[in-house]
Amino acid sequence: MINIPNYITPQGFKALQEEFKKLFHNERPRLVETVSWAAGNGDRSENSDYIYGKKRLREIDRRLRFLSQRIERAQIIDPKTLKSDRVVFGATVTLIDKEGEEKVYMIVGEDEIDLSRGKISWKSPVAKALLNKQIGDEVLIKKPNSESSVEILKIQFL
DSSP states (O other), X not given: OOOOOEEEOHHHHHHHHHHHHHIIIIIHHHHHHHHHHHHTTSOSTTOHHHXXXXXXXXXXXXXXXXXXXXXXXXXXXXXXXXXXXXXOTTOEEEEEETTSOEEEEEEEOGGGOBGGGTEEETTSHHHHHHTTOBTTOEEEEEXXXXXXXXXXXXXXXX
16 A cells, blocks of 8 residues: 555544544444344344344454554644745635635544535545645636636635
8 A cells, every 4th residue: 555644634633543442442343242232132144133233344354444544544744833935734724716715624534524514635636726725726627517716715724
């Protein structure tokens, strides 16, 4: 596997750790107990508790491996410690389009995407268009079905 850094904010890193802890210390042990109990009930081929439990256990183990790799490769960047006149990872950027509509995006790690809260991945097309730009710059954002031109009004590190 290529060792690509996993840029992430402290809040995103904490969320990954909490999910790992919950799965590893709570959900997985309970499920192992259920599967063991179900296995003791005889015929496993028609035992839905056993079949579902084993399937869910594989899903949990797969997710734990994924989380472990993401945590291991994490490069934590705290936006509050950054100072830049350019758009970089962790920046909260206010844009205005030609119709005068403002949009605010925070550039975060891949594990932190939340479009409803304006959090976009640093690998997204919008973020890639914004990176290294300054206040006042006009940016062309290419979307799958269209293009739009926006101006950067504000760059903050919250």
